[in-house]
Amino acid sequence: MSLVKVKEKYQVTLPTEIRQKAGLAVGDLLEVEIEGTKITLTPKSVVDREVALALEDYDKGRSIGPFRTAKTAVRALRRTAK
Secondary structure (H helix, E strand, O other), rough: OOOOOOOOOOOOOOOOOHHHHHOOOOOOHHHHHHHHOOEEEEEEEOOOHHHHHHHHHHHOOOOOOOOOOOOHHHHHHHHHHO
């Protein structure tokens, strides 16, 4: 267990050992949850909304491909457009 100090602007520095174990780097995002007086920080990654929607389409089978050539991809796109 490590102790950290809350500074003037309510900032807290995470000790090196903790950052390394959590795999944190400068610029990483942390989700903050509070239960009573307990604060939990969880590393999170953010995905662009358009990428998330595309991944959802793929997961639900709303995609075609993969294709061996660009020519076969264009043919398939033309067929699905009709």
